[in-house]
Amino acid sequence: MNREEFLAKMQDALQSEGEITFDTVLDDIEEWDSISKMAVIAFLDASCGVKTTFSELKELKTIGDIAKKAGL
């Protein structure tokens, strides 16, 4: 998966109405709720092979930070 594919999959996983970019701040996403966080954890695990927890997710501030976590 390259960075563009990651962004597209993230957009889909979050079911966010607004467009997301690597600079998008997570707390600014209207739909950044526990369901979205679970979706990110699930996506990182199933699609990227990376395990995260809710508390680890708290340390990440942007979509770019999540991409870094995914190794991208």
Added chain:
Amino acid sequence: MIARFKNVKISAISAVVPKKEISIYDEAQYYDNNVKKIDRMRKMVGFNKRRVVENGVTAADLAYEAALNMINEQKIDKAYIDALIFVRQRPDYNIPATAFSLHKKLGFGQNTMALDISLGCSGWMQALFTAFSMVESGACKKVLLCAGDTPSVDIKPENRTCAPIFGDGGSATLVEFTESETNSYFDLGADGSAVESIATPSGGYRLPIKDDSKEKFMSKLGYETDLTEYFMDGGNVFALTMKYIPDSIKRLLDYAKITNDKIDHLILHQANKQIIQTITEKSGFPPEMTLSDSFENYGNQSVTSLPIAINHNQINNGKVLCSGFGNGFGFASAIIDFDNVFLSGVREYSGKPTERREIIEKWKNIIEGVKNE
């Protein structure tokens, strides 16, 4: 642990759900009446409809009707059922085991032994393993495995972490000996570190219900609760599920020397759509094998979600990989060949609820020694 069985099959699975249906769209007040918000949750997690019992109907009632339907329609001779198992986490009484009530109501004879197994969402799979073991050992030719749960009775509508998820249901499964060799494989395990992730803290013998355990306080998940209510830390449970289930499935496939493409149906405990999709993907199965519409139509029946899903999706033939997982944390996965398994379809409960005062009167009469005319 991992196990293989050679002479056991599932002949029939019967499923019953209550008539009363709740749609998440009927609960819009909990989502600021924002239909788009509900649509999004429906798409991501699968929240949609669930079935709930009316007052006075128990898990045993639902399982009883499923068993009765099967016995009558399949013309099963009860004299040849060697064991009756009831797997549940909401028994009719603390004492005696509820399997004895089912034994009486269904009219079994003394040669049919009865026992309860107390488990949550891993229940049907672990009990199925038990039934398979009883038959493979030669001890039993036929085992009737009843299962049921009514999680809705312990969950307040205000608990939006749990209320939209859980539905009620009952089932009966006939497990029997087969001459022709048919290989079934089971992988089971447990992680007791999760005992505090899903629990009903007060109501057992460790913490009997008293005023102090009924004191209200705020859950970290944002709803008012007390210790007599069902609690689930969804994040923790999700992490445990992802830690154990894909590996359990892989272990099973390796042990059975079966590749993913040989599996006809992947049927997972209907925890919620998000987790089902994630496990399906992580376990190397294509997205089109994701089966979550039983969850979306009936909810998560915990103990008995798999028999309901099998009936809803009409899985009666083919190589089936099924997995159940839940409170404890307990898990069991299996690869079983389904060969013309009789399915009842998901039926609606037609029995009557019992009135509380009638039950009280009955017990008082028995214990006071009043003769029933």
